[in-house]
Amino acid sequence: MGQVSASSSVEVTATPEQVLAALADYETVRPRILTEQYLDYRVLEGGQGAGTVAQWTLKATEKRSRDIKATVAVAGNTVTETDANSSLVTTWTVAPSGSGTTVTTTTAWKGAGGVGGFFERTFAPLGLRKIQGAVLANLAREVG
Numbered sequence: 001m002g003q004v005s006a007s008s009s010v011e012v013t014a015t016p017e018q019v020l021a022a023l024a025d026y027e028t029v030r031p032r033i034l035t036e037q038y039l040d041y042r043v044l045e046g047g048q049g050a051g052t053v054a055q056w057t058l059k060a061t062e063k064r065s066r067d068i069k070a071t072v073a074v075a076g077n078t079v080t081e082t083d084a085n086s087s088l089v090t091t092w093t094v095a096p097s098g099s100g101t102t103v104t105t106t107t108a109w110k111g112a113g114g115v116g117g118f119f120e121r122t123f124a125p126l127g128l129r130k131i132q133g134a135v136l137a138n139l140a141r142e143v144g
Contacts (some may be wrong), residue, residue, distance in 0.1 A: 005108035008132035013100040014143040016077060022143050023079045023092045023103075024049040026072065033138035037131050039065075050074040054081075060127050103139060105132050 012019060022029045027047035034041055039057040046052035052072040059065040068088065070081035079092040088109040095102045107128055 003108060003110060005106060006128035006132060007104060007106040008129050008136055009102055009104040010133075010136035010140050011097060011100055011102055012140045012143055016094045016096050016101045019094045019101045019103055019139075019143055020074075020077060020079070022139065023094070024052075024072070024074055026052045026054050029142060030054070033135055033142055035131060035134045035138070044069070046072070049079075058131075060131070103136060105136065107132070 014022075025048060026043050031041055034056075037059045039059055041056040042054065044053040044055055050073055053069065054072070055067075055069045057065050057067050066088070067085055068081075069084040070090070071084065073080045073082070077094040081090040081092075083089065086109060088107065090105060090107040093104045093106075095104075
């Protein structure tokens with residue numbers, strides 16, 4: 001089993017504080033920035049920042065989906081979503097950049113071993129980066 005990960009970044013004109021507040025808003029902002037690959041999204045606990053628990057199905061491909069129950073932690077300029085159903089962890093990092101902010105999201109998990117693991121490590125990050133890019137584009141439109 002090897003670590004599998006995918007990262008994507010976007011530059012936005014909003015301040016780091018505005019972006020962090022938007023990312024930590026699982027009630028209002030998050031549903032507006034998620035793409036069609038996120039099915040049955042709902043907040044189970046909280047909704048704002050640390051301690052929030054949200055649930056969704058991520059449909060990565062026509063045949064591959066993952067049920068996620070994410071618990072949110074916020075530390076400094078990072079929002080972390082840890083899945084209770086797997087080893088999957090997604091981080092959203094916000095950093096000042098010129099006249100705006102750079103937002104980077106990284107999703108990582110322990111992948112399968114063997115031949116299946118090879119294909120997972122090779123192809124899963126490609127598909128996930130497309131999904132991440134679309135969510136980040138939606139975030140950029142949301143926060144300006």
